[in-house]
Amino acid sequence: MTQLLRVQNFSVSSDGIGAGENQNAERPFGDAVDPERLFTWAVATAGWPNRTDSGGSRGLDDYFTRDFAHNIGAEIMGRNKFGPQRGPWPDHEWQGWWGDEPPFHTPVFVMTHHERPSFTLSDTTFHFVGGDPAAVLERARGAAQGKDVRLGGGVSTVRQFLDADLVDTMHVAVVPLEFGSGLRLWESPDDLLDRFHLEVVPSPSGVTHHLFWRK
Amino acid sequence: MTQLLRVQNFSVSSDGIGAGENQNAERPFGDAVDPERLFTWAVATAGWPNRTDSGGSRGLDDYFTRDFAHNIGAEIMGRNKFGPQRGPWPDHEWQGWWGDEPPFHTPVFVMTHHERPSFTLSDTTFHFVGGDPAAVLERARGAAQGKDVRLGGGVSTVRQFLDADLVDTMHVAVVPLEFGSGLRLWESPDDLLDRFHLEVVPSPSGVTHHLFWRK
Numbered sequence: 001m002t003q004l005l006r007v008q009n010f011s012v013s014s015d016g017i018g019a020g021e022n023q024n025a026e027r028p029f030g031d032a033v034d035p036e037r038l039f040t041w042a043v044a045t046a047g048w049p050n051r052t053d054s055g056g057s058r059g060l061d062d063y064f065t066r067d068f069a070h071n072i073g074a075e076i077m078g079r080n081k082f083g084p085q086r087g088p089w090p091d092h093e094w095q096g097w098w099g100d101e102p103p104f105h106t107p108v109f110v111m112t113h114h115e116r117p118s119f120t121l122s123d124t125t126f127h128f129v130g131g132d133p134a135a136v137l138e139r140a141r142g143a144a145q146g147k148d149v150r151l152g153g154g155v156s157t158v159r160q161f162l163d164a165d166l167v168d169t170m171h172v173a174v175v176p177l178e179f180g181s182g183l184r185l186w187e188s189p190d191d192l193l194d195r196f197h198l199e200v201v202p203s204p205s206g207v208t209h210h211l212f213w214r215k
Numbered sequence: 216m217t218q219l220l221r222v223q224n225f226s227v228s229s230d231g232i233g234a235g236e237n238q239n240a241e242r243p244f245g246d247a248v249d250p251e252r253l254f255t256w257a258v259a260t261a262g263w264p265n266r267t268d269s270g271g272s273r274g275l276d277d278y279f280t281r282d283f284a285h286n287i288g289a290e291i292m293g294r295n296k297f298g299p300q301r302g303p304w305p306d307h308e309w310q311g312w313w314g315d316e317p318p319f320h321t322p323v324f325v326m327t328h329h330e331r332p333s334f335t336l337s338d339t340t341f342h343f344v345g346g347d348p349a350a351v352l353e354r355a356r357g358a359a360q361g362k363d364v365r366l367g368g369g370v371s372t373v374r375q376f377l378d379a380d381l382v383d384t385m386h387v388a389v390v391p392l393e394f395g396s397g398l399r400l401w402e403s404p405d406d407l408l409d410r411f412h413l414e415v416v417p418s419p420s421g422v423t424h425h426l427f428w429r430k
Contacts, residue, residue, distance in 0.1 A: 059414035213273035
């Protein structure tokens, strides 16, 4: 079976912005971008990975959130998704934003030029890897035991993999908010139509799901 | 965790018809209903359970077909979905429509008043069970190892479980065809609004997905 590289549940504003500038430990999504507003649609669903009760909606949006872990064997993320540090690691205290039970439950490959030993929290192991997108994808596929690989973001990591033409499918939820400035996934989703099919599906929640897959 | 009873990828015409009268071995869906036209939307997707190649669409419809086996531990089906026989089993030669590799991969509970020993094809075991819907659901939940139970149909079996108020979530794909006569799931989807939330999601394929979940 082919092992796909998949972007899932990636949320951007209607002006294409997925994160703000000036990320820090208090503002994981940086200035101007309130992650609560960006993920309201997902948090409301029964399938939201961090949900601990049995409530939540089971309409269209839920099909997307409950697909999050389905046939995924590894995640690749950029260093800025993992944490606010830049440059060499000052120490190894920072273990991500997600507490003792990260929602990944697979190996996670964090892209960085700065070496750091792997560590494990619950059933998620974080590896720190250099190299270009193709090399990182090869390592992640090897760890995924035949399953697909999730490309977890952030914005610049998704763009890097799109530029290298390595993304197979992509689900982007466009939220009816304008942020005005920040890190932009695209000027327009039509930028990708040379290489991808696109289905645009409006959800009753107000979000518009954009589904891309390779031509 | 709650074990839900879920209807998935159940296809009906725009006049609510899921199967015709006079089912026989040559026409599993009976008169007037061409299953190829009813399932065109599903067969086109990458996630269609019977697909053997790596093609297929990965848009909205694919989220529904690839959810088919996700967290499902057992299926319940009516006897008319299993085969065209009525009354006592003439013999045990008939083993369903699906050949040596049925697409269920779990225990399947076939509702019938007529006893028959269980048998296994590949990783699907068929059990033949009497009793009312609540009793059959209890057996299926016990076999599902904590996972959800799929209510596989046909039309009259889904209606029986709806009448007994045992269905938790239901996905019905309404196909833009009129059959005029046959077995009707509903007069209108609005029949169920007293007990269910409903989201109606049009797909670019022409099908309209109806998603119900309990209020």
